Amino acid sequence: MATYTLRVRRQKPAEDNDQALAEPYWEDFEVELDPTLSVLDGLLQAKDQQDGSLAVRCSCRAAICGSCGVKINGQSTLACKTQIGEAQEAADRKHPDVDAGGADVPRSNGNGNNVITVEPMGNMPVIKDLVTDMESTHWTKIRRVTPWLLDDGNPPERERIVPPESMVDITQTIACIQCGACVSSCLSMEADPDFIGPAALAKAYRFVGDPRDVDTEARLNDLAQDPHGIYDCTHCFSCVDACPKGVAPMDQIMRLRRLAGHDHDIDDRNNGRRHETAFVKIIEKKGTLDESLLLQESYAQGIKGKLKPSKAAIKGLLGSLPTAIRGIKTGKMRSLPKLIPGIHPKLPGDAQDHVKRIYKHAEEHREELNLYISGVEDDEPAEVGASAETTVENAEERRDS
Amino acid sequence: MPRHDVLVIGAGLAGQRAALAAAELGVSVAIVSKVHPVRSHSNAAQGGINAALGENDTWESHAFDTVKGSDYLGDQDAISIMCKEAPEEILHLEHLGVPFHRNAEGKLGTRAFGGASQARTYYVADITGQAIMHVLYEQLMKYSDKVDRYEEYFTTALALDDNGHCCGAVMRNVRDGSMELFEAKNVILATGGNGQIWRPTTNALICTGDGIAQAYRIGAPLMDMEMIQYHPTTLAGKGFLITEGARGEGAHLLNAKGERFMEKYAPNKMELASRDVVSRAEQTEINEGRGFPDGTVALDITVVPKKRIHEALREIVLVGRDFAGVDITREPIRIKPGNHYTMGGVKTDTDGATEVPGLYAAGECACVSVHGGNRLGANSLLDTLIFGRRAGVHAATRAKGIGFSRVSKAVLTDEERQIESIIGRERGSGRRVSEIRKELGETMDKYVAVFRDEEGLTKALETVRRLKEEAKDAYIDDKGTVFNQDVLGALELGYMLDCAECACVGALHRTESRGAQFRTDYPERNDEEWLKHINLRRGDDGPEISYSEVTITEWQPAERTY
Numbered sequence: 001m002a003t004y005t006l007r008v009r010r011q012k013p014a015e016d017n018d019q020a021l022a023e024p025y026w027e028d029f030e031v032e033l034d035p036t037l038s039v040l041d042g043l044l045q046a047k048d049q050q051d052g053s054l055a056v057r058c059s060c061r062a063a064i065c066g067s068c069g070v071k072i073n074g075q076s077t078l079a080c081k082t083q084i085g086e087a088q089e090a091a092d093r094k095h096p097d098v099d100a101g102g103a104d105v106p107r108s109n110g111n112g113n114n115v116i117t118v119e120p121m122g123n124m125p126v127i128k129d130l131v132t133d134m135e136s137t138h139w140t141k142i143r144r145v146t147p148w149l150l151d152d153g154n155p156p157e158r159e160r161i162v163p164p165e166s167m168v169d170i171t172q173t174i175a176c177i178q179c180g181a182c183v184s185s186c187l188s189m190e191a192d193p194d195f196i197g198p199a200a201l202a203k204a205y206r207f208v209g210d211p212r213d214v215d216t217e218a219r220l221n222d223l224a225q226d227p228h229g230i231y232d233c234t235h236c237f238s239c240v241d242a243c244p245k246g247v248a249p250m251d252q253i254m255r256l257r258r259l260a261g262h263d264h265d266i267d268d269r270n271n272g273r274r275h276e277t278a279f280v281k282i283i284e285k286k287g288t289l290d291e292s293l294l295l296q297e298s299y300a301q302g303i304k305g306k307l308k309p310s311k312a313a314i315k316g317l318l319g320s321l322p323t324a325i326r327g328i329k330t331g332k333m334r335s336l337p338k339l340i341p342g343i344h345p346k347l348p349g350d351a352q353d354h355v356k357r358i359y360k361h362a363e364e365h366r367e368e369l370n371l372y373i374s375g376v377e378d379d380e381p382a383e384v385g386a387s388a389e390t391t392v393e394n395a396e397e398r399r400d401s
Numbered sequence: 402m403p404r405h406d407v408l409v410i411g412a413g414l415a416g417q418r419a420a421l422a423a424a425e426l427g428v429s430v431a432i433v434s435k436v437h438p439v440r441s442h443s444n445a446a447q448g449g450i451n452a453a454l455g456e457n458d459t460w461e462s463h464a465f466d467t468v469k470g471s472d473y474l475g476d477q478d479a480i481s482i483m484c485k486e487a488p489e490e491i492l493h494l495e496h497l498g499v500p501f502h503r504n505a506e507g508k509l510g511t512r513a514f515g516g517a518s519q520a521r522t523y524y525v526a527d528i529t530g531q532a533i534m535h536v537l538y539e540q541l542m543k544y545s546d547k548v549d550r551y552e553e554y555f556t557t558a559l560a561l562d563d564n565g566h567c568c569g570a571v572m573r574n575v576r577d578g579s580m581e582l583f584e585a586k587n588v589i590l591a592t593g594g595n596g597q598i599w600r601p602t603t604n605a606l607i608c609t610g611d612g613i614a615q616a617y618r619i620g621a622p623l624m625d626m627e628m629i630q631y632h633p634t635t636l637a638g639k640g641f642l643i644t645e646g647a648r649g650e651g652a653h654l655l656n657a658k659g660e661r662f663m664e665k666y667a668p669n670k671m672e673l674a675s676r677d678v679v680s681r682a683e684q685t686e687i688n689e690g691r692g693f694p695d696g697t698v699a700l701d702i703t704v705v706p707k708k709r710i711h712e713a714l715r716e717i718v719l720v721g722r723d724f725a726g727v728d729i730t731r732e733p734i735r736i737k738p739g740n741h742y743t744m745g746g747v748k749t750d751t752d753g754a755t756e757v758p759g760l761y762a763a764g765e766c767a768c769v770s771v772h773g774g775n776r777l778g779a780n781s782l783l784d785t786l787i788f789g790r791r792a793g794v795h796a797a798t799r800a801k802g803i804g805f806s807r808v809s810k811a812v813l814t815d816e817e818r819q820i821e822s823i824i825g826r827e828r829g830s831g832r833r834v835s836e837i838r839k840e841l842g843e844t845m846d847k848y849v850a851v852f853r854d855e856e857g858l859t860k861a862l863e864t865v866r867r868l869k870e871e872a873k874d875a876y877i878d879d880k881g882t883v884f885n886q887d888v889l890g891a892l893e894l895g896y897m898l899d900c901a902e903c904a905c906v907g908a909l910h911r912t913e914s915r916g917a918q919f920r921t922d923y924p925e926r927n928d929e930e931w932l933k934h935i936n937l938r939r940g941d942d943g944p945e946i947s948y949s950e951v952t953i954t955e956w957q958p959a960e961r962t963y
Contacts, residue, residue: 149498
């Protein structure tokens with residue numbers, strides 16, 4: 001048994017008007033429980049013993065019903081799946097100097113200990129305390145992707161015969177419990193609330209990847225052409241980190257992109273496919289991202305690094321200027337020389353040959369991003385974390401450009 | 402006032418299946434649920450769903466296994482219907498898009514399960530219930546013009562017309578606290594079991610027996626409420642479920658000495674004997690000092706190939722890692738028997754009809770009875786779908802032949818007053834609702850568990866009756882309207898106490914050992930006196946007891962060995 005302080009972000013209906021919310025506030029609950037029990041157990045203890053009006057959706061307590069999506073220490077997750085002892089460690093890591101000021105939320109409970117913060121999920125309106133309105137956000141987006149099997153209307157007498165691995169494949173997305181943690185954590189959705197988002201796109205893969213669905217091409221076309229569709233994802237890995245079930249929504253979005261752009265040759269009006277291809281080609285050639293070539297490659301493909309901007313490329317470049325200037329002004333684009341063509345450094349030694357070999361391997365072996373098929377997860381947690389961080393940086397860079 | 406031909410209460414597998422079946426017949430349908438439908442507890446069914454679909458399998462074989470598993474208390478007409486209709490239902494689900502596991506030829510593949518003479522369990526990894534339920538919810542979204550969904554609406558009571566027919570229900574919109582009477586020609590209860598009466602339990606917090614108690618309160622008899630399944634493999638303390646599929650894939654049960662103790666109790670079926678047998682074996686090992694000091698035995702999944710574990714038992718890998726800190730691919734995990742399933746429930750016929758006209762029940766809240774004294778693994782999903790569909794079809798057909806009855810609003814006023822009175826209780830006027838709930842859970846797990854006797858059961862019944870009195874002035878904190886979970890918790894406590902009283906009365910009354918009911922003071926099965934169902938009807942001084950015959954068609958009671 002140990003004592004923990006849960007600092008819960010609460011918000012109640014306004015006193016004079018049920019339709020509106022009063023100002024949010026933080027309230028501390030001291031709870032005493034075994035470190036291996038969950039943050040949800042802590043919240044339920046607070047609710048049972050101290051304040052029954054504390055609202056939190058919950059049911060199974062075992063990470064299968066998807067009710068208790070919240071943010072713990074700022075990270076979107078399920079309250080039932082987060083051990084309270086680990087949440088305390090995470091809070092301590094995040095704020096090693098407990099009594100230092102400056103944070104938006106005071107992190108100390110006054111006794112020199114860090115508090116564990118619990119907030120409602122992001123990217124969704126709050127109804128009360130930790131309860132959010134998933135209907136107007138999450139479920140509306142799910143319905144956007146025609147979330148049911150479109151078959152040929154003539155089911156056979158027996159079952160449909162399909163490759164066994166195809167069923168194992170879509171089991172990864174069927175494993176989604178619709179908790180909304182990925183939606184809550186999605187950085188793209190913060191910028192574009194209309195983004196279809198990680199959960200709904202993973203749901204879309206569930207049908208696209210299903211050989212029994214007859215509308216694959218139309219589904220892919222729809223998701224690629226939608227300005228808030230598959231190319232709206234910035235590859236930040238937040239949803240992969242947040243997902244409690246290993247669905248890895250971003251991986252499913254990348255698979256949708258590969259199917260749309262590569263396999264079905266869908267040229268989207270958002271220039272998404274060409275932008276992506278530009279990345280791939282530049283890295284193949286230079287090993288790292290030469291940003292001076294990015295826009296030009298995106299808008300006028302096939303030049304492979306030689307500066308011969310077409311009209312479309314110039315138009316695209318000009319159109320992007322305000323964004324670039326904003327980036328420079330706000331300090332996001334810190335390295336101006338990066339924008340000058342021709343000075344991008346080459347990789348040292350024979351590193352570029354290694355890169356080429358990776359490309360060759362990737363062309364010859366189609367790796368599917370699916371844990372159910374590869375059967376391994378988290379064997380090297382440190383490495384997974386490191387690669388995630390690198391990609392976050394890449395994503396940042398990409399948004400600058 | 403919302404008005405529908407068929408009103409389905411509860412949106413797990415039974416409810417969703419009932420709503421879709423009724424809608425197909427062209428009647429107006431509503432489905433209401435106190436949580437969002439995909440949060441329903443059918444999610445938790447991991448291992449699979451049984452059907453005699455294989456070339457060398459027969460429905461008779463499936464039926465016999467089920468009859469034997471039920472310890473001959475299951476009704477054989479109902480069991481025959483379920484097993485005959487199972488293959489078609491599996492194919493229907495496949496056609497809707499459930500990604501069932503395939504064999505190398507791309508056809509439906511099976512896994513072995515407890516108490517079955519053949520491998521006839523069809524599955525989606527170890528998330529079968531979740532996969533099926535999400536696919537049915539996809540269908541509800543597809544047919545949103547035919548089925549009205551009321552998500553996060555809490556049913557507080559059923560309504561009767563002047564003729565004693567069920568004609569609707571009172572709902573509280575959880576989001577804003579508004580109360581409304583939903584009118585209907587027929588009501589189908591699909592509200593799940595009452596596992597929350599026990600603590601710990603594998604059941605979700607929502608499994609509070611609402612529908613069972615609401616039916617009981619308007620005069621429908623409950624049946625076999627003493628038959629409560631303890632699942633052999635649950636995590637100690639937390640009660641989380643480890644699927645029987647683990648043993649189906651070949652995992653062993655070991656005591657603290659490392660012995661595969663099932664050799665002593667079920668030499669033929671070993672770990673795959675029926676659940677009551679395995680749970681009793683484990684509890685015996687624990688009680689006789691051959692368990693671990695924390696009152697557990699071990700489940701060794703490491704004997705299953707690692708790749709197979711990741712593909713077929715992924716959920717259990719996560720449960721082990723997140724809730725027990727154990728990598729099940731590398732070391733055994735400590736488990737014990739834990740409360741799991743309500744075999745009893747609202748008494749129905751094979752069309753789901755209860756004795757109250759217009760009221761149907763299906764799934765875990767109902768007792769048809771296909772599970773009798775002990776349910777076989779992977780038969781519960783089947784039960785929800787077959788009898789959910791049958792109830793939906795029958796209710797829709799009945800609706801076509803009748804008009805709406807005149808509904809008195811008195812029941813709505815009563816319910817509103819009841820809620821006002823709970824909210825109006827002063828803090829400190831009695832005990833906290835949560836305290837009573839905790840005492841109830843611990844009492845039931847102590848006395849109404851794997852092994853029972855008169856002394857313990859009497860204590861349990863006395864405690865439940867005292868708690869019923871205390872619940873009358875138990876107080877809550879939340880006085881608001883929006884998402885007031887506190888007041889709903891007080892209502893749920895009332896349902897739980899009614900169900901608990903019936904479970905105790907049934908267990909005390911049945912002076913024999915059959916299926917999940919093992920009386921140490923009456924250790925033998927007694928067919929002469931007790932091959933019958935116990936029916937409980939609400940009376941002024943608690944449940945009134947009567948009996949009904951067990952339907953026996955082909956399979957005469959015989960000694961049960963595995």
